[in-house]
Amino acid sequence: MAIRKIVTLGSETLRKTSKPVREFDESLHALLDDMKNTMIERNGVGIAAVQVGVLRRAIVIELDEGEFLEVVNPQILKTKGKVKGSEGCLSVPGFYCDVERPKYVKVAAYDRNGQPFEFEAKDYIARCVCHEIDHLNGLLFVDYTDEGKKYKSEHGEV
Numbered sequence: 659m660a661i662r663k664i665v666t667l668g669s670e671t672l673r674k675t676s677k678p679v680r681e682f683d684e685s686l687h688a689l690l691d692d693m694k695n696t697m698i699e700r701n702g703v704g705i706a707a708v709q710v711g712v713l714r715r716a717i718v719i720e721l722d723e724g725e726f727l728e729v730v731n732p733q734i735l736k737t738k739g740k741v742k743g744s745e746g747c748l749s750v751p752g753f754y755c756d757v758e759r760p761k762y763v764k765v766a767a768y769d770r771n772g773q774p775f776e777f778e779a780k781d782y783i784a785r786c787v788c789h790e791i792d793h794l795n796g797l798l799f800v801d802y803t804d805e806g807k808k809y810k811s812e813h814g815e816v
Contacts, residue, residue: 659691661699662710667750667798668815676706676713676794679730682772686716690728690770693718702748704786706793709749717790721783730768732791735776738762743785745799755805759785 665671679686689712697705697718707716719727739761746754763784766776779787789799800806 659688659695662692662696664696664700664748665709665711667800667810667813671711671713672708672749672793672798673796674708674713675796676708676715679714679716679768682730682768682770686714686730687770689714690716690718694726694728697748700748704790705748706790708793708796715794717787717794719783719786719790727777728770729765729787729790730770730772732765732767732787732794734763734788734791735766736762736764741781741785743782745785745789747789747799749793750798750800750809753800753806753809755800755803755809757785757789757799757802757806759788763787765791 689707693705693710696710704719707714715731717729721727737760740758741761742756742758744754745757761784762780764778765787768774800810
């Protein structure tokens with residue numbers, strides 16, 4: 659298990675759409691393990707594979723201390739409500755801004771072994787899930803607010 663380099667704002671990689679995972683094998687397991695270790699090392703609460711330079715649809719979220727949710731090929735099935743809250747990102751170090759997200763999400767996905775499952779999340783975990791799924795689609799939290807757009811332009815991304 660390794661600590662991988664985090665891809666940061668300005669890299670074209672972050673703006674690409676991640677491809678679905680087709681092989682649920684040891685290389686996927688190693689990727690998920692490395693993502694978790696990298697996230698912990700950087701004091702994050704969520705991470706997408708694209709943030710470590712791998713364009714695959716996989717995310718890891720820390721639900722509680724030592725409890726992690728691994729999500730492969732996620733699809734949002736349903737959302738409810740809206741709530742604004744502060745977000746930051748390992749790929750945009752040191753910057754935080756308020757972003758409006760769904761208060762509730764229902765997601766269909768696969769686990770590391772290719773078994774399908776569904777889960778529901780609300781409040782803070784729903785925010786994390788949406789934030790990480792955005793990464794898989796080439797979107798960043800800074801895309802959603804004027805403050806974030808200003809930050810992007812000041813840091814060389816338009």
